[in-house]
Amino acid sequence: MKPRDRLRIAMQKSGRLTEPALDLLNRCGLTFRQSRDKLFCFGEGEPVDLLLVRDDDIPGLIAQGVCDLGIVGRNVLNEFKGTAGDGAATLTEWRSLGFGRCRLSIAVPQDVAYNGPNDLSGLRIATSYPGLLGTWLREQGVVATTITLAGSVEIAPKLGTADVICDLVQSGGTLVANQLRETDVLLQSEAVLAGPDALPTDERGDMIELLLKRLDGVIQVRE
Ligand code: PRT
Ligand code: ZN
Secondary structure, eight states, X not given: OXXXXXXXXXXXXXXXXXXXXXXXXXXXXXXXXXXXXXXXXXXXXXXXXEEEEOGGGHHHHHHTTSOSEEEEEHHXXXXXXXXXXXXXXXXXXXXXXXXXXXXXEEEEETTSOXXXXXXXXXXXXXXXXXXXXXXXXXXXXXXXXXXXXXXOGGGHHHHTSOSEEEEEESSSHHHHHTTEEEEEEEXXXXXXXXXXXXXXXXXXXXXXXXXXXXXXXXXXXXX
């Protein structure tokens, strides 16, 4: 891949993290000219551009070196690290950003008794996070069947396609609406600034250090 002299940050194109991520970058003094197709945003002052993509693509874009940094949920980053093989292991959280907070939890039908992870043995668990769920089940010494779904995980028990679920929870409203109750938290998540373990040794590394300094200032003011 050709070396780049501008820093490239991947962030979610359209979703929960989009506005707060842009707001944070603006507070760090970065402004962008929106290109018409909205995939690529050219940075106006500093040599920093944005790539606007689906959140699930962000860790892969960093691992491949297409982007230098990304703003993504810890849930998505850790799922990628757990499932994507070699290059993924070198991705790291440079900062936690304090928005997009949620947790990845097991939830069971409200009318089912539950006394702990052992009760999941032999059950079918629907999730969009098979990697994180698999790791947790192994840690618990529980053998269960993982049903991987791209979305609408919360209705799987009602449809009879799974017994319990493992999904993101924020207010808990979705679980209640589907007669489910949260039992175990696998991961506390929030948006993070992700990047490779080792910073680039060229101007981009200097720019990342400057950005991290500004970020720390902005995050400190917020707290
Ligand atoms: O299109 P793209 O793939 O980019 O978007 P997406 O639909 O995959 O992601 P999006 O925008 O829904 O979420 C982006 C990130 O926001 C997630 O990866 C999390 O890191 C974070 N986040 C924070 C959440 C929630 N809160 C959240 N509540 N992501 C999803 N939810 C969903 C959850 O899946 C469940 O369906 O909201 C429901 C639960 O919410 P409560 O409040 O009812 O508990
Ligand atoms: Zn997504």
